[in-house]
Amino acid sequence: MPVWSHSRLGSFEKCPLAYRYRYVDRIKRDIFGVEAFMGNRVHEALEFLYQEVGKKRVPKVDAVVAHYHARWAAEYRADKVRIVRRGLHADDYRATGEECVRHYYAEETPFDQAETLGLEAKFQFALDPNGRYAVMGFIDRLARPAPGIYEVHDYKTGASVPRESDLRSDRQLSLYQMAVRERYPDATEVRLVWHYLALRERRVMSRTEAELEAHRKQAIRLIDTIEAARDYPARESALCRWCEYRDICPTQQGALLIERAEAEAAEKAMRGDRPTDAPAGPATQMSLLGGGAPAGGASAGPTRPRPVPPPRGRPSHPAE
Numbered sequence: 001m002p003v004w005s006h007s008r009l010g011s012f013e014k015c016p017l018a019y020r021y022r023y024v025d026r027i028k029r030d031i032f033g034v035e036a037f038m039g040n041r042v043h044e045a046l047e048f049l050y051q052e053v054g055k056k057r058v059p060k061v062d063a064v065v066a067h068y069h070a071r072w073a074a075e076y077r078a079d080k081v082r083i084v085r086r087g088l089h090a091d092d093y094r095a096t097g098e099e100c101v102r103h104y105y106a107e108e109t110p111f112d113q114a115e116t117l118g119l120e121a122k123f124q125f126a127l128d129p130n131g132r133y134a135v136m137g138f139i140d141r142l143a144r145p146a147p148g149i150y151e152v153h154d155y156k157t158g159a160s161v162p163r164e165s166d167l168r169s170d171r172q173l174s175l176y177q178m179a180v181r182e183r184y185p186d187a188t189e190v191r192l193v194w195h196y197l198a199l200r201e202r203r204v205m206s207r208t209e210a211e212l213e214a215h216r217k218q219a220i221r222l223i224d225t226i227e228a229a230r231d232y233p234a235r236e237s238a239l240c241r242w243c244e245y246r247d248i249c250p251t252q253q254g255a256l257l258i259e260r261a262e263a264e265a266a267e268k269a270m271r272g273d274r275p276t277d278a279p280a281g282p283a284t285q286m287s288l289l290g291g292g293a294p295a296g297g298a299s300a301g302p303t304r305p306r307p308v309p310p311p312r313g314r315p316s317h318p319a320e
């Protein structure tokens, strides 16, 4: 019996074909989107911060930032980290990650609001009494601000804060709340805390019994659907550009050809032998960024786009 995770369930919901590549065919990929790579480094930096706090020595923010950059330098490989958004560079994301760390430090200092019970804390439990539907995951930080009160902290490095209704229907932290209640029978309250680090925003919620029950049933239904699946249709979306299986996905071959031709044209243009049939001007670059014309109109010149937070951070723990 597989052990399910929020990532695995979400993978099927987003695109059954990508699910099949990853979980059925088990096609390995060791290439990261830069957003996930940056998210991992931010998580490591905050883990380091709380490890130090646990040893009764609160590090200076510069020490946490230095840890972040050291981990980035140690792990970064240009051939393994993919940057989808044209006009943005690894250093733009690196700078955004540093901002995330600094924001968190400024918001949470002096880090004595709660006892930390776990960092990247692994859990596993069953959604049903017979243990048929096992679920696992990792909680970024589990804390106890007072006896009987538990907090599930989740770090997000993406560029937007979901609406309250979306947070309320979020399955990931609902599963975490179930896990905490299972592990700590004295829990009278479980708070779910999302930290939107790039935006310096924080959201706190708890699930009612009825909501937890609805999430539990929905997850079981989804597992049944996945287990019964025999077809895994492709489900194209804007996220295809970040998909690790894009190179083998039949829906993407045309787009990949066009992008390769554009990249070659841009490279030639940079070398000064721009071909007449494939200009790669600023308007083209901006459309690939997902935005409109640059400020001042499309004729404003080939300025480098302003660094922006990434569209998605680390989706969930890499081991899920």
Ligand code: SF4
Pocket: 014, 015, 016, 017, 018, 234, 235, 236, 237, 239, 240, 241, 243, 244, 245, 246, 249, 250, 251, 252
């Ligand atoms: S590229 Fe898009 S359609 Fe193809 S497998 Fe990935 S997510 Fe699915």
